[in-house]
Amino acid sequence: MHPPTVPGWSRVLPQAGSGRLRDGLRDSRDRLIASDPGLGRLRQGLKAVLAVGTTVLVELVYARAVGGPVTLAVLLGAIVAMLVSTLVSEPSRTKTLGMMAGVPVAATVGAVLGVVTSAQHVLGLVTFVLVSFAAVWVRRFGPRWFTYGFLAWQGFFFALFLHPPPAALPFLIGAIAVASLWVGLLLLTVLRGNPQVRLGRTVDALRARSRAAIAAMLDVLEDPDANGPPRRLRAQLVQLSEIALLMDGQLADPRAVPSGLRRGQVRRWTVDIEIAMDEAAAAVVELAQHQAGLAAPVRSDVRQLLRSLGWGTGEQAHRWVRALEQETSHAPGVRRLVWAATDLLRLVEQWDSGQLDDPRASRADAQDPLDATDADGQFEPVITLFAGNLPGSAAVASSVVEDESARAWWSPARLKLTTRQAFQAALAAALAILVGEAISPQRYYWAVITAFIAFTGASNTGETVQRGVARVAGTMAGLLGAIALAHLTTGHHVAALAALFASIFLAFYLQQLSYAAMIFFITLLLGQMYTLLNTFTDAVLVLRLEETAAGAVIGVLVSIFVLPTGTRATARAARSGFLGQLADLMDGCADHLRLDRNADLIALTVGLDAWSRQIVNTYRAVARGGLMGVDRVRLRHRLSLLGACGAHARALAALVTESDVASAELADACTQLAAQARRLADLDAVPPRSELEVAVAERERITSSVAALADADPSSRAASIEVGRVADVLALLAAP
Known part of the structure; x- marks a missing residue:
């Protein structure tokens, strides 16, 4: 079966409207399709709505069947459904079953700890801090444990939020089991995607x-x-x-x-x-x-x-x-x-x-x-997706904390990234409890969840600052929207439910595009939830804004002053990783030009793209999350140079892969480029002027030799041009 013919360059654009309007509509359509590759965001939003909506119905049946509190079952089941449906994305049914086996255990452990310790206020708060530490620490064991840790933390949080008595524990555990079984069934059936269709999209x-x-x-x-x-x-x-x-x-x-x-x-x-x-x-x-x-x-x-x-x-x-x-x-x-x-x-x-x-x-x-x-079935992707999405910069940040040369003098602890973040999350939770209780003894947990979430999805200080600012901005805008919407839907349960599920969909649909937009719709969701529970007041949402701001500030300050992972150090690590990968690719090209075909140049090229993406992400964090002055013009210039370097190296690798011609001259030039890239990768800061002089001399030597080769051997002309272009860019990167 051939791949389906999809709209593309071969499609004729419908002729409608004026030229400018037509072009605007055309470009908007392309941006919309391109912004959601494989319709992953649309699918995630729909999965969350379907999982939460049907789980609420199942929990209603369960609560009425056993005579338990409906609100407890519905809210706890909804949060389990929301998290599991958006975080569990295994490629096979067997792996999905294995993942789902741990879901009720993780959520139950957190919920039971919350119920048992909440009777003693101080004990409950201390346990909250310990659970925050453990939920982050277990991430070292892989993406699956990220989900388990988050579920345990949310189980504890909702036990504090809902205040169920110890006598309700059997009912609570049953509600978690029912939600887990139901969502697991959905993931194995109607929510199971077709990987071929996803690739086509x-x-x-x-x-x-x-x-x-x-x-x-x-x-x-x-x-x-x-x-x-x-x-x-x-x-x-x-x-x-x-x-x-x-x-x-x-x-x-x-x-x-x-x-x-x-x-x-x-x-x-x-x-x-x-x-x-x-x-x-x-x-x-x-x-x-x-x-x-x-x-x-x-x-x-x-x-x-x-x-x-x-x-x-x-x-x-x-x-x-x-x-x-x-x-x-x-x-x-x-x-x-x-x-x-x-x-x-x-x-x-x-x-x-x-x-x-x-x-x-x-x-x-x-x-x-x-x-x-x-x-032989040994194809290995260069990049491993997390919940169907590209991963963040955690791997780069981990390399920073493991490298002594990247550590600041005021952060001497030799700890893994997950351990550092666990200590940060625990301290932030403790401080958020103190400040949050000073603001409101009943609603302090909003400050805690904001401080905790600051260390979820952020791997360095700049990213934490970005998320903190986005959370406050999203909450502030969402507060205004929630107040206006609540006054429209009060007394209209159908409208409130529709607004609630629309908020769930939009929150997860926009999550990858804008964290602030996600928080905006989560705030709308909470407003509608309070409306349905008949507990909505403007003062409650204003209090949430105050607690959120406090938690965000605490999270940012802890990330800066306690075991920090520096944003600039992460950016330097990404740059070094890119140049190291470039050196490996140039060595592979040299081997191919000597007729040693063992290296997979295309896989090395994709690896270079992966490092290029890390550079873009970390440089963006430097530009947006830096508290001190940032030379954005210089950052953009460096990004453009690294991007050009990747493009020329990619083209060279493709040409070498296609060619059967051996060329000792081109192979030697690639070896020299690899050595130069490794020298640049080993530099921790701005290259010294001596490095520029060496790079310029090597560029002149390489370009003269490949130019002579191109004149003598036309079949090597294209590869010679790309070698010269890589040499030019490396010389520019060596400039102070």
């Missing part, structure tokens, strides 16, 4: 993001002197790379690949799409810089080619390619764009036909790493 998003990038290229040509369009184009390419990484993670499931294709082929196709888009973007930027030297018909043909690539037919695009081929002898940028467009058309036609290239099909030696990994 992710390809839709990849193509939509490519069209959005083409729209940005047209903007660059329209206003070549402005800074905004090139910046937006780079952002589109970064997001394109993220979708490609998501696809690589989805390939961990063998069922994701359509019949007749192999996972290595899909990985290679994705990398080739990135390469062609990088080339097209670079060509457009080059053309924009030299537009004055191009004839008006050529400029018009370039725009027509881009439009046909994005929204025309393949036949139209091929026609404009042929027209521009007449101009390639005098316009290098045009020649580069023609090559990229031709490659994009070839790749799209391959996917739509289901006939992807086999990189080794024309070689006598069939023992390629790509073939071997597919044949």
Whole structure:
């Protein structure tokens, strides 16, 4: 069975409305599709609504059947359903069953501890601190334990929130078991996704993001002197790379690949799409810089080619390619764009036909790493997804705390990241209890949950600051919305329920896009819950804002002053990891050029993309979460250089993989580039001027040797050009 034909470059845009309106609608549609690769966010929101809604009904039946308190069963079941449905995302039914076996145990342990210790106020508070520590500490054992720890913490929290008596423990444990069994059944049946459909939708998003990038290229040509369009184009390419990484993670499931294709082929196709888009973007930027030297018909043909690539037919695009081929002898940028467009058309036609290239099909030696990994089932994704999403920067932050050179003098403890965060969470919880009780002895737990959540999903100080600010902003906006909405739905239970479930959906749908938006809708949700419980007052939500602000400030201060993981140190670790991966890729290219084909260059290339994403994320945390002055212009310049380096290295690896030609000169140049990348990776701070002098000398030596090789051997010309470009960027990165 061939992959389904999906909307893409071969689709004709419906002709409707004026040109500007049409383009705006077109771009908005592409951004919407591209913003949710595989419809993961939509699916997560719907899963949460379905799981919570049906669990509430099941808990109602359970409570009435055994004669227990309905509110206790419904609220506890709802929180279990919400967490489990959004955090459990195992690839097989067997793994889902294994994961679900621990869910009722974790939630029950937390709830029982909360009920047993709540009778003694001080004991309950001390236990709350200890549970906060344990819930974070167990994350060291993997993603599964992240879920278990969070469930145990929430079980304890809701025991404090609902104040059930010890006599209600059997009923409470039963409610947890019922919710766990029901949600587990949903995950094994109606909520179980089809990995092949998900991959196909992710390809839709990849193509939509490519069209959005083409729209940005047209903007660059329209206003070549402005800074905004090139910046937006780079952002589109970064997001394109993220979708490609998501696809690589989805390939961990063998069922994701359509019949007749192999996972290595899909990985290679994705990398080739990135390469062609990088080339097209670079060509457009080059053309924009030299537009004055191009004839008006050529400029018009370039725009027509881009439009046909994005929204025309393949036949139209091929026609404009042929027209521009007449101009390639005098316009290098045009020649580069023609090559990229031709490659994009070839790749799209391959996917739509289901006939992807086999990189080794024309070689006598069939023992390629790509073939071997597919044949024996040992294909390994470069990146491991968490709940179906790309992971955060925890791995990079962990490398920081394990490296003595990255530790500040005021944070000497040699602890793993999870242990540090466990101590931070426990201390933040203790301080939040003290401050929260001073604000309100009855509602102090809101400060505690805010302080605790500050260390969930954040791996360094900058990310914690970002989340704290976003939580307060989201709560403040949500407070205003909740008050207005509650006055509309009071006395109208159906409307309140509809608003509550809409808030659940939107909170989880927007979670990956905006943490503040998620908190906004969670606040609306709480307002509707209080409305249904007939306990809503404006004062209650204002009190929640005060407690939230206190908890956020405490979380931020603890992350800064107690066992901190520095944001800049994390960014340096990401940069070093990228350069180290680049060195490995250059060594692999050198081996291939010496006819040693053991290294999987495409996998190494995807690994470079993964490190590039970590650089973007950590640099963003530096820019947004830094409390001191941050040179954002310099950060953007460094990001653009690292991005260019990754693009050229990716193109070089693809060329070397496709070539059967041995070249000692190119191999030696790649070895020199690897050594230079490792030297830069070993630098902890700004490179010294001596490093720049060495880098410039090596660049001149490499570029002169590969230029001579390109003149003598035309078959090596393309690889020689990419080697020279990598050398140029490394020299720029060596600048102080």
